[in-house]
Amino acid sequence: MIFRYLLILIFFLQLKAFALIEVDITRGNLNPLPIAVTPLSIDEDSKLNFKELLKEDDIGSEISIVIENNLRKTGLFNPLNKDSFLQKSDIAHLKPRFEDWALIKAQAMITGKVTFVEEKLRVEFRLWDILAGKEMMALAFTTVPNNWRRVGHIITDKVYQRLTGEKGYFDTRIIYVAEEGPKTKRIKKLAIMDQDGFNTKYLTLGNELVLTPRFNPTNQMVTYLSYFRNLPRVYLLDIETGVQEVVGDFPGMTFAPRFSPDGKKIIMSFAMDGNSDIYTMDLENRVVERITNHPSIDTSPSFSPNGKYICFNSDRSGYQQIYIMKSDGSNVKRISFGKGLYGTPVWSPRGDLIAFTKLHKGKFYIGVMRTDGKGERLLTENFYQEAPSWSPNGRVLIFYRETKTDAKGEGFSAKLWSIDLTGYNERLVDTETDASDPSWSSLLSK
Amino acid sequence: MTRNIIISSTFHLLIIIIATMSLPFLTKKPIDLPPIISIDLIQISDKTNIPFAPKAKKIIEEVKKKEEEKLVSEQAPPKKVKKEKPDIVPLPDEKIEKIKKPEDKKQNPEKIDSEIKQVSEFEKDELFDPNNIAALIDKSKEDIAEKVYEKNKLTQDQDKSINVVGLSLSEEDALKAQIFGCWSIPLGLPYNENLLVRIKLNLKPDGTVIRSEILDHARMNKPGQGFYKVLAESALRAIQLCQPLRVPSTGYERWKDLQLNFDAREMLEG
Numbered sequence: 072m073i074f075r076y077l078l079i080l081i082f083f084l085q086l087k088a089f090a091l092i093e094v095d096i097t098r099g100n101l102n103p104l105p106i107a108v109t110p111l112s113i114d115e116d117s118k119l120n121f122k123e124l125l126k127e128d129d130i131g132s133e134i135s136i137v138i139e140n141n142l143r144k145t146g147l148f149n150p151l152n153k154d155s156f157l158q159k160s161d162i163a164h165l166k167p168r169f170e171d172w173a174l175i176k177a178q179a180m181i182t183g184k185v186t187f188v189e190e191k192l193r194v195e196f197r198l199w200d201i202l203a204g205k206e207m208m209a210l211a212f213t214t215v216p217n218n219w220r221r222v223g224h225i226i227t228d229k230v231y232q233r234l235t236g237e238k239g240y241f242d243t244r245i246i247y248v249a250e251e252g253p254k255t256k257r258i259k260k261l262a263i264m265d266q267d268g269f270n271t272k273y274l275t276l277g278n279e280l281v282l283t284p285r286f287n288p289t290n291q292m293v294t295y296l297s298y299f300r301n302l303p304r305v306y307l308l309d310i311e312t313g314v315q316e317v318v319g320d321f322p323g324m325t326f327a328p329r330f331s332p333d334g335k336k337i338i339m340s341f342a343m344d345g346n347s348d349i350y351t352m353d354l355e356n357r358v359v360e361r362i363t364n365h366p367s368i369d370t371s372p373s374f375s376p377n378g379k380y381i382c383f384n385s386d387r388s389g390y391q392q393i394y395i396m397k398s399d400g401s402n403v404k405r406i407s408f409g410k411g412l413y414g415t416p417v418w419s420p421r422g423d424l425i426a427f428t429k430l431h432k433g434k435f436y437i438g439v440m441r442t443d444g445k446g447e448r449l450l451t452e453n454f455y456q457e458a459p460s461w462s463p464n465g466r467v468l469i470f471y472r473e474t475k476t477d478a479k480g481e482g483f484s485a486k487l488w489s490i491d492l493t494g495y496n497e498r499l500v501d502t503e504t505d506a507s508d509p510s511w512s513s514l515l516s517k
Numbered sequence: 518m519t520r521n522i523i524i525s526s527t528f529h530l531l532i533i534i535i536a537t538m539s540l541p542f543l544t545k546k547p548i549d550l551p552p553i554i555s556i557d558l559i560q561i562s563d564k565t566n567i568p569f570a571p572k573a574k575k576i577i578e579e580v581k582k583k584e585e586e587k588l589v590s591e592q593a594p595p596k597k598v599k600k601e602k603p604d605i606v607p608l609p610d611e612k613i614e615k616i617k618k619p620e621d622k623k624q625n626p627e628k629i630d631s632e633i634k635q636v637s638e639f640e641k642d643e644l645f646d647p648n649n650i651a652a653l654i655d656k657s658k659e660d661i662a663e664k665v666y667e668k669n670k671l672t673q674d675q676d677k678s679i680n681v682v683g684l685s686l687s688e689e690d691a692l693k694a695q696i697f698g699c700w701s702i703p704l705g706l707p708y709n710e711n712l713l714v715r716i717k718l719n720l721k722p723d724g725t726v727i728r729s730e731i732l733d734h735a736r737m738n739k740p741g742q743g744f745y746k747v748l749a750e751s752a753l754r755a756i757q758l759c760q761p762l763r764v765p766s767t768g769y770e771r772w773k774d775l776q777l778n779f780d781a782r783e784m785l786e787g
Binding site: 090091092093094095096097098099100101102104147178200202203207231232233234235236237464466493 | 683684689692693696697698699700701702703704705706707717743744747748750751752753754755757758771772774775776777778779780781782783784
């Protein structure tokens with residue numbers, strides 16, 4: 072008994088001595104991470120070879136600029152000024168002096184080396200954690216020299232994923248409608264470019280009006296609306312071969328097409344006699360299935376990433392609002408209840424949010440809400456903007472914005488813009504011409 | 518029978534003695550003494566070059582003289598304190614220096630050691646003089662941090678009482694505020710996952726990290742937990758960036774081992 076009592080006493084006394092103090096850290100900052108992107112080093116022979124092939128003086132520096140620009144545009148990274156670097160990049164690639172990089176406040180660093188090997192471009196890079204003084208990642212890529220920009224994008228994706236925990240969105244393309252000419256006589260062509268605005272290619276000649284192009288999951292096919300012979304119909308285009316075909320034989324207008332997540336179906340709206348409903352068509356057997364059947368206008372359908380649900384907008388309540396339903400058309404449920412009109416809903420690739428356009432008191436907003444309609448956040452407001460499309464990681468939205476014409480009817484323009492989910496990082500996306508209706512591809516290198 | 522009763526009584530008595538000595542700490546209320554206000558004797562810098570007011574100079578000279586005769590603490594009346602063996606010395610680390618100081622016979626207040634000295638409540642009243650405020654104001658900015666540091670240097674008795682509990686609210690807030698500024702949260706983390714990283718630190722008295730250990734280290738290499746590795750690395754970067762950590766100036770024994778729980782859910786869920 073005494074022994075037990077003594078043990079209890081000792082226990083309490085020990086408890087006092089060994090209690091470990093715990094401190095909960097529940098907040099941090101969202102400041103961009105300072106990162107040093109060093110010019111990728113290159114030997115003289117390789118430099119000469121690439122200069123001859125690519126007409127670029129220093130391909131190593133050019134690749135590092137691609138990486139640096141990509142990182143800066145995310146708003147999550149702060150690439151440091153190269154003039155402040157204290158160590159040469161080729162030596163840093165072998166053995167960085169971490170204290171030198173810490174001195175300029177870098178927390179991470181990218182080093183690399185470019186070589187010309189058997190007519191190919193070989194790029195190796197390393198990602199360093201400056202504060203921990205260790206290497207975080209080392210990879211090498213070999214490709215044809217013309218792919219050098221893509222190598223920069225792939226490296227950015229790897230770095231982004233390693234440092235943020237989510238996949239990147241840099242090795243991607245954007246398809247959009249390129250616009251030229253006065254507002255009353257606009258020429259609209261399908262165009263495709265890298266996400267940073269380079270390598271633009273035009274897919275149609277501009278003879279017909281084209282709208283709402285959308286990628287399929289493999290990024291090989293595009294579905295879009297074309298007014299070929301003044302009949303608005305949904306078309307399918309193979310990007311590689313250029314072959315296109317009409318989707319389905321509908322007796323009226325089809326529009327707002329989009330692929331299912333597995334790429335086997337196209338979901339779209341079909342309008343006839345003033346009524347518009349949602350249909351799907353199986354691309355293998357061409358079987359058409361009616362999904363909604365309501366005497367209101369149902370349009371802008373978009374599948375959830377798992378293909379089990381569809382969001383769309385409808386005016387069945389008297390005003391245009393967002394609804395979700397099962398992929399067979401059952402369990403229709405309204406999810407938007409805010410003031411104003413809601414349209415162009417798009418389900419996030421992560422599955423957690425739905426992006427939309429909202430019109431309220433004469434202004435257009437791009438916003439997001441959860442799939443149950445709660446947590447609505449308006450990210451950006453403007454005179455006219457619409458058609459959001461998600462980056463493949465569900466972090467960024469791309470949309471287009473039009474400017475007002477002046478009294479003379481001049482000054483109109485349409486440009487692509489991007490904004491991330493924080494709502495703070497809004498950027499103009501460079502395009503060769505005016506642009507509208509963007510659609511973001513999935514990652515090219517998966 | 519009698520023998521058994523004696524043995525039993527002896528043991529019971531022993532238990533009562535041990536209980537009397539040990540148990541009170543369980544029920545003892547935390548000591549809630551008013552904070553001790555210390556007045557700092559500072560050296561006038563060349564920049565300000567404001568001369569002491571004659572009255573202040575005189576008082577300070579008197580205080581210096583008294584210092585030769587007595588070493589006092591807040592709790593101990595001067596008469597009961599012996600010169601050679603002071604019962605309670607406020608700053609244990611500086612005990613030897615404090616004892617030696619009375620041997621310094623220089624009385625010029627301009628050469629008073631800039632080192633902060635704790636004085637008794639009695640002396641405090643004597644020392645206060647409006648003429649001395651200017652000198653204090655000029656040095657105030659430089660001394661703020663030092664004063665906070667010194668205020669935390671409480672007496673041994675108070676230090677012991679703090680040892681029983683963890684960090685005080687202000688100490689914890691100071692540490693949190695420091696780390697908030699250093700922790701760049703990776704925004705791409707899935708916020709519906711468990712985003713808690715527990716890191717145990719072993720610290721030096723100045724807050725420098727000797728060793729850091731991720732308590733759920735095994736989770737870093739589990740399949741599908743790549744985000745946890747990213748989160749843990751960001752937490753380690755924050756600690757590296759922040760060190761030396763803003764830890765209390767006293768009670769090293771109680772916080773030399775510290776656990777930081779980094780939880781990103783609140784931030785990511787918005």
